[in-house]
Amino acid sequence: MILKLHTWAGLATFVNLMIYGIVGIAAAFEPAPDAPAPASTVRIVPFAVPPNLDDRQVAARVVALLGLSLATPVQSFAIQHDAAHRLVLDFRHANGRHLVTFPDDSHLRVEITRAPLDRYLSSLHVTSSAFHIGDWRMQVWSNYNEFAMWCLILMTTTGAWLWLSRHPRHVWGMASFAAGSAAFAAMYWWTR
Amino acid sequence: MYRAIRGLHLCAGAFALVFLAMYSISALQMTHGKWVHMEARAATRDVALPPGLSGARAAARELAARYGIEGELAAIRVLPAGLAFRVLRPGMVWEADYTASTGATRLRITDTGTLGALNRIHQMRGVWHTWIAYDLWAWLLAFLGAAILALGATGLYLWWQSHRDRRFTGALLIFALAAIGGLAAWMRW
8 A cells, every 4th residue: 555655645646746846956057146048039029008007006017917827816016117217017937937028118128037947946846735826727836736745745655664564674775874864964963 | 868867867766866955845835834843942142262363353263262163254344342243054053252451352153943944055155254164055956956957857858758649748848838837938028
């Protein structure tokens, strides 16, 4: 039964597990904070600002127009103003960033920065059921990722149990455990 | 072949065990902070550094040499009276205000304990830090990422070899690949 649980958990969350591994590797190669920002593209989109709408309502209209469901619900920090008190909408989402300004009354200027694939996967790996996102796909993903987190905990405990109950004297297993534990303990002791 | 792959699966899992426990605890803390609650303890401490230091790196070197406070240098600001900077370690922050004319330095110390340390280690990234220990953590966690991929690949092989009736387990995998993987691809589209 323990082996079945271990296998089922691994198969059901295989995609999440692979994403965790890729994100762990990619994190080491993340550029420094002062590295040049990724290239962005600019689009000019027709958009008439309707009268009598507040900033949040305008932001909601812009999100709908641009199809930015991953940026919903619109967060307060996305609604900003420049030095001249003109509205600036800074939508950050799993796929990158849409920076929206209003050059005139009938157009939007949209500066689009697409997140690299590893940053996208990193965004996916941090979501959980604690997130409340307007996009149903991301909400489903978040709930499933929460499930995957519990499955990983289950696999860790059942994996340890399977090792100790079936192959307790596996020399390479013991050596690997000693190496991993020693590496963690040494780094923790040094850096803490 | 089967025994070798099973051995590899076991070794990758045994090596990763402590790290996976760290990931599990810190992930629970980040997603369910009410259950696994991280508390911060704050304190202040006044220390003396040589006056006239012109840069945060020099001030941080003095902090390390005189008081053993060593870590990642961050959030450097040049102030009219001197410098402000932070020295970071997993779970610890020393926020320093250095007065150049006298060398007097006030440290605001925040300690978030073991949970805070695990939280920081979980989020360690990049190999461009001023403190080499942070780079080593990032390399080590990258190796862990490779171990997780190895666990997935070898686990898949072991499942395929050891299950003759794969109707239920195969359906689980197809669901994971098609529905969950498809969802991830769709959102990226």
